[in-house]
Amino acid sequence: MPSIIHYKCPACTGPLHYAGASGMLECDYCGSRFPVAEIEAQQKPAEQAAQESFQQQQEQQSQEAAQFAAEGWDASGLSSAWGAEAEGMRVYNCPSCGAELFCEETTAATSCPYCGNNAIVPGQFAGTLKPDLILPFKLDREAAKDALRRHYRGKHFLPKSFEDQNHIEQIRGIYVPFWLFSGTAEGTAVFSGTRSFSRRQGNYRVTTTEHYDIQRSGSLPFDKVPVDASSKIPDEHMDSIEPFDYADLRPFSTAYMPGYLADKYDVPAEQCARHAEERCEQTMVHALSATVQGYETVSPLGHQISLRRGLVQYAMLPVWLLNTKWEGKDYLFAMNGQTGKLVGDLPVDRKRFWATFAAIALPIAAVLSAVMLLM
Amino acid sequence: MKLRLLSLLLSLALLACLSPAALASVESVTVTQVGELEEEAEVWAAEDADTAWEPEVSDWAAEEADGTVQAVYYYDSVGLLTAQQRAELEAHSAAIAERYGFGVYVVVLEDYRTYDRWSVENAAEVVYRSLDLGVGTARSGLMLLLSMDDRDYDLCAYGYGHTAFTDYGKNQLARVFLDDFRYDDWFEGFRDYQDEAEEMLRLANAGSPVDDPYAGYNGYSGTRSQRDPGAVIGFSLLIGCVVALIACMVMRSKSRSVKSARSAGTYAIPEGLYLAESLDRFSHVTEQRVRIETERSGGGHGGGTSISSGGFSHSSGKF
Numbered sequence: 001m002p003s004i005i006h007y008k009c010p011a012c013t014g015p016l017h018y019a020g021a022s023g024m025l026e027c028d029y030c031g032s033r034f035p036v037a038e039i040e041a042q043q044k045p046a047e048q049a050a051q052e053s054f055q056q057q058q059e060q061q062s063q064e065a066a067q068f069a070a071e072g073w074d075a076s077g078l079s080s081a082w083g084a085e086a087e088g089m090r091v092y093n094c095p096s097c098g099a100e101l102f103c104e105e106t107t108a109a110t111s112c113p114y115c116g117n118n119a120i121v122p123g124q125f126a127g128t129l130k131p132d133l134i135l136p137f138k139l140d141r142e143a144a145k146d147a148l149r150r151h152y153r154g155k156h157f158l159p160k161s162f163e164d165q166n167h168i169e170q171i172r173g174i175y176v177p178f179w180l181f182s183g184t185a186e187g188t189a190v191f192s193g194t195r196s197f198s199r200r201q202g203n204y205r206v207t208t209t210e211h212y213d214i215q216r217s218g219s220l221p222f223d224k225v226p227v228d229a230s231s232k233i234p235d236e237h238m239d240s241i242e243p244f245d246y247a248d249l250r251p252f253s254t255a256y257m258p259g260y261l262a263d264k265y266d267v268p269a270e271q272c273a274r275h276a277e278e279r280c281e282q283t284m285v286h287a288l289s290a291t292v293q294g295y296e297t298v299s300p301l302g303h304q305i306s307l308r309r310g311l312v313q314y315a316m317l318p319v320w321l322l323n324t325k326w327e328g329k330d331y332l333f334a335m336n337g338q339t340g341k342l343v344g345d346l347p348v349d350r351k352r353f354w355a356t357f358a359a360i361a362l363p364i365a366a367v368l369s370a371v372m373l374l375m
Numbered sequence: 376m377k378l379r380l381l382s383l384l385l386s387l388a389l390l391a392c393l394s395p396a397a398l399a400s401v402e403s404v405t406v407t408q409v410g411e412l413e414e415e416a417e418v419w420a421a422e423d424a425d426t427a428w429e430p431e432v433s434d435w436a437a438e439e440a441d442g443t444v445q446a447v448y449y450y451d452s453v454g455l456l457t458a459q460q461r462a463e464l465e466a467h468s469a470a471i472a473e474r475y476g477f478g479v480y481v482v483v484l485e486d487y488r489t490y491d492r493w494s495v496e497n498a499a500e501v502v503y504r505s506l507d508l509g510v511g512t513a514r515s516g517l518m519l520l521l522s523m524d525d526r527d528y529d530l531c532a533y534g535y536g537h538t539a540f541t542d543y544g545k546n547q548l549a550r551v552f553l554d555d556f557r558y559d560d561w562f563e564g565f566r567d568y569q570d571e572a573e574e575m576l577r578l579a580n581a582g583s584p585v586d587d588p589y590a591g592y593n594g595y596s597g598t599r600s601q602r603d604p605g606a607v608i609g610f611s612l613l614i615g616c617v618v619a620l621i622a623c624m625v626m627r628s629k630s631r632s633v634k635s636a637r638s639a640g641t642y643a644i645p646e647g648l649y650l651a652e653s654l655d656r657f658s659h660v661t662e663q664r665v666r667i668e669t670e671r672s673g674g675g676h677g678g679g680t681s682i683s684s685g686g687f688s689h690s691s692g693k694f
Contacts, residue, residue, distance in 0.1 A: 156626045188652070200667070201493035203683045207663045217652035221644045239636035279639035286638065287648050346630040353627065357619045365608070365615035372607045 007043060007118060007258040010034065015117040017259025020137035020318075020337070025255060036255045043255065092121060106230070109175065109254070109262035118258040129264055131252040133315040134175065135244055137260060137337040141171055144320040144335050147342040151333065156356065159349040162326050170323040173337060175257060175316035176233050177265035180224035181276040182312070185284035187305030188217040193295035212295065216288040219308075222280050226317065227272035229265035233319070235275075237334040240343040244317055248338065252316065262316060269312050281305040446472065450506065451483040453523050455561040464562075467569045475576045477535055478516035480508050481565055487522035487529075494664075495522055496689045499531040503687070509533055519552070519568055521694070528556075529691040537680045537688050539579035540572075543587040545690035548572060556694035587678040 007016040007025065014029030016039065024033040091100055094112040108125060111118050125131060145168070152163050191214040198207045224246055228238035250256070284305045292298050318337025323330065326347060333344030448468030449461050456464070468479045482502055484490075491497035499520045503509070509516040515534030522528070530549060532540045540548065551571045555564030575585050666681070666689075680688045 151632075155630050157630055192658075193655070201664075202491065202497040203667050203685075203689075204494050204496070204664045205667055206493075207665070209661045209663070211658040211661065213654075213656045213658050215652065215654040215656075216650065218648055218650040220649070221647045222639055222642045223644055225639045225642045234633075236633045236635045240633050242636060243641040276639070279636055283638045283640045283643055286640070287643065288650075291648070291650060291653065343632040345633050348627055348630055353623060356626070357616075357623050360622050361612070361615035361619035363615075364618055365611040368611035368614055369608050372611065373604060 007039060007120070007255070010039075010042065015258070017118055018136065018256050019259075020139060023136065025258065036253060040253055040255045104263075106232075106263045106266050107261075108264045109257040109260060111259075111261075118260075120254045120257055125252070125254060125264065130314075131177070131316050132313040133180070133249045134252045134256050135246075135249050135315065135317045135338055136256045137173060137318040138248070139320070139335070139337055139340050141173065141320070143340060144171055144173075144322060144342070147335050147340055148322055148333055148344075151342050151344065152346070155346055157348045157353050158346050159326075159352070162347055168322050168324050170321075172321045172323075173260040174233075174319050174321055175260055175262040176238065176319045177229040177263060178226045178238075178315050178317050179229050179265070179269045179272045179276075180226055180313040180315050181269075181273060181309075182221075182223050182225070183280065183310040184219050184221045184308045185280045185305055186219040186308055187281075187284060187303060188215060189285050189288040189303035189305070190215050190301045191289065191292055192299050192301055193292060194297045195294070196296055214292050214295075214298070216291055218288060220280075220284050220287050222283075222307075224313065224315075225276040225279060226315075227275050229267045229269070229272055229314070230263050231266050232263065233321075233334075234332065237332065237343060238319070241319065241334050241336040241339075241341050244336065244338055249315070257316075260318070265314065269314075273309075273312075277307045280307050446478070448472075448479060449481045449565075451481075452485055453483050455483055456565075460562045464565055464569065467566070471569065471573050471576065472510055475573075475580065476510050476515065477539070477576055478508055478510045478518075479569055479572045480516060480518040481568070482506070482518055482520045484520065484522050486524040487520065487527060488524075495520065495527045495529045495691050496531070496666075496683070496687075498522070499529040499689065499691075500683075500685050500687050503531055503533060517572055519565075521556075526556075526694050527691065528553075528694045529689055532680075532688045533686065535579075537682060539576050539584055540688070541584055541586045541678065541680045542688065542690065543678060544575055544585035545688070547585060548575065549690055549692065553692075553694050 008014070009016055009027035009030060009032055011032045012027060012030045014027045016025040016027055016034070018024075018036075019026045019033075022033060024035055025039050026033050091102055093100060094117065097112060097117070107121055109118070109120050148168065152158060193212045193214050194209050195212070196207055196209045198205055200206070226238075226242065226244065228235045281303075285300065285303050288303075289298065289300065320335040320337050322333040322335070322344070324333075325331070329347070331344060331347070333342055335342040446469065447465070449456075449464045451461070464481065471477065471479050482499075484498075484502075487495045487498035489498075490501040499518060502520060503516070503518050508514070508518055511534070513534035515536055516532070517536045517540055518529075518531045520529045520531060528549070530540070530545045532545065548568065548571050552564040552568040555561070555567060578585055682688050
């Protein structure tokens, strides 16, 4: 059984975690801080050993299965009996306490539920699966809690009990896999525009409107349009916490992961590309529309835009996910781990909604009635 | 006698000066006798001093003075009707004028632009003044002007015509003759016009001029009708509910912050747009004409009569 990778403090062998505030790996016990590069260098042999162990286990499992079948045993019943539950799961050993960890096959970074040590799952980021880039966390768990509290403010229809009785059930800092698409949108957009002139002729106001057919063609390059590559994370949440500041992007290293969870991608780039293309198309039309000037009205008539595809990169971006449950319904909030932008739909207090509605509608109706009847 | 005939000719000459082409297009006015003119002309001038309407020696003034002039109610430069049909219309208008003291006229022109190049309404006012139409000191009358070139028409009222023929009334009246004109049934259209105008005059004399039944005020008379309290409260509630719903939906939208991204503007390279082609091609021109409301008699909501700065009220369109 392969072991997961455990980042230990060189000083006290305690577990390390990546601290966004300092940009360094910090020891949970002694508080020592270490640069990412230093720990990377120290961990390289251990990572290689873990990956080799992982590959050996994969090969061994397949050999055993083949041998079992060669001996004449019908193993189809066994596989179907375990299949539903075992499918998509992997088992690892915690190097700290020896416990067996069951993880989903896409899990790339986790923590041991028994000893709490942070761990990186070997093999998930090896070879072609290795991400190109990583955007380290800048904001911590407390920042996520504060952001949620601020999110509640000013929401007139938020049920009071939701805020008062609400306890965040889970806060997870996750490196979410993203595809970053670069390319150039090219195409043509057609608009109709009008210019009007008014003059007085006798007792009439005569408005003359000139109509124009307008065409714009061109190209617009895009850099790293992100699309969520994990099926477990809602795409709308990930879209809503954009944008990320790519100035902080670094070459990928697992050294940024201790203390956070991570999944590898399970939605291929081909499936995600369409969403990026649609977004670029809309932006291109808007950009071409912005060049149409000197008209009083401009209406789009049609467009033909295509994306000349460029570089696709695999990146891990930092997201805090906060779960809560209220009246039997789950509420998910997502916060950009770099910028602090938090999104999440909130429940609406129906009584308060209709009370507000009545409080606005009735006085307006009363005043209006009085004015119309008395004047 | 010769002097009075000369005066009439002078009047027609003035009309011709305003529009040389019109001299040939408007049929000559038939006058059998001419009376004394000066007193009537002074009233006419004083009434319209603000619009620089010069007093004119006219057949109407003569008729008012001694009652012996044969007035003309139908002017036709195109020749739409036979002599018999014209006579029938003249007789009907004369009967209306005698009964109500109000002139109901028809003027048919080749092209109204010979009088005013901009609008048929202005042309109608010029014609009405030039022909000295109208009855009595108030010059009360209603004139249907047809311009055959572009099939424009204008219903032009003056004096008591503002009371008897509200904007709504004029529109109703137009519907009556437009049905006939659509099929070039001119005589039937003119007869319907006279019949309907007479009926509206009768109603106006009875104190109930035809006006918009849904107007909050009873048009030109200026008397306020009683509003239905139920309808007012219902309307107010509706407005209140719409405003409240908009406000509540805006507040509710603050609870929704998750949505799919539609654009990628953040990731577009700044100043990266390369414009390969930029083509602006003129297509066509449209024109919209909206009447300028200069005065609303009765001050009502939707009813009443809109009077232009020239003192006329109109309803115009195509037939």
